[in-house]
Amino acid sequence: MEIDWAGLRAAAIEAMRHAYAPYSDFPVGAAALVNDGRVVVGCNVENASYGVGLCAECGLVSQLHMTGGGRLVAFSCVDATGNPLMPCGRCRQLLWENGGPEMLVEWHTGPLRMAELLPHAFGFEDLERVSGALKTPEVPTELAKWRGRGTVFVHPDLSGGETIWTGYWERSGGSADAEKGVLEEGPNFATVAEAVAWGRVRTPRIVVVDAEGALAWAGEGPAPDGIPATWKEDGDE
Ligand SMILES: O=c1ccn([C@H]2C[C@H](O)[C@@H](CO)O2)c(=O)[nH]1
Numbered sequence: 001m002e003i004d005w006a007g008l009r010a011a012a013i014e015a016m017r018h019a020y021a022p023y024s025d026f027p028v029g030a031a032a033l034v035n036d037g038r039v040v041v042g043c044n045v046e047n048a049s050y051g052v053g054l055c056a057e058c059g060l061v062s063q064l065h066m067t068g069g070g071r072l073v074a075f076s077c078v079d080a081t082g083n084p085l086m087p088c089g090r091c092r093q094l095l096w097e098n099g100g101p102e103m104l105v106e107w108h109t110g111p112l113r114m115a116e117l118l119p120h121a122f123g124f125e126d127l128e129r130v131s132g133a134l135k136t137p138e139v140p141t142e143l144a145k146w147r148g149r150g151t152v153f154v155h156p157d158l159s160g161g162e163t164i165w166t167g168y169w170e171r172s173g174g175s176a177d178a179e180k181g182v183l184e185e186g187p188n189f190a191t192v193a194e195a196v197a198w199g200r201v202r203t204p205r206i207v208v209v210d211a212e213g214a215l216a217w218a219g220e221g222p223a224p225d226g227i228p229a230t231w232k233e234d235g236d237e
Helices: 005-016 056-066 089-099 124-131 141-146 192-200
Strands: 029-034 039-043 072-078 151-159 162-170 182-185 206-209 215-217
Touching: 005 029, 005 039, 005 072, 029 056, 039 056, 056 072, 056 089, 072 089, 141 182, 151 192, 162 192, 192 206
Parallel strands: 151 206
Antiparallel strands: 029 039, 029 072, 151 162, 162 182, 206 215
């Protein structure tokens, strides 16, 4: 994706002009490019109780989620002079969560990777490693609004000479005139049941297509017209 650094800097400067910083007199603005092309911004907002003041990055990350989620790919932060400002330590952690190690940060010597700003970072993988629980959302945040809609098609595939199960989440949900298009491709699973479980997190409409192309309904309720069989949890794999 092409990064318009001058445009990002201009958006950060514009955001800085909205800062509420009567205690430090240090207005800050931030702007970031999202992986779908959106630009999100934020300014610092201070408080009479000094310690609860919010950095510009806090507002930016809130706007990211408020406007559809996604991942940050490039980030610019400026002080009152309009020059690049390095995010504080806490905000590096915020940016890490939402952009990861490859997110680029504007600096006067050229863009720096987040991995350089926060080496040996702590992240959700550490929680997973110890508690085992997956702390990232089961459905990517940018697709959360599609939850409960569309259809998941589960099917076998070949991966490295072995048969695996996978699936995809299709936008249309049964009616003939619905808009079509794949929302998400599923990962590879060892069993059909795991692929169906992946689908059930997304939508109550799940169709299993076997290697011969035969259809079985694994969704909620009775099989709709045109689907001749119902898939059973302990069925053939
Ligand atoms: O990356 C940074 C660094 C500082 N500040 C704000 C916090 C406070 O309001 C002011 C002075 O520290 O600057 C930010 O918004 N982002």
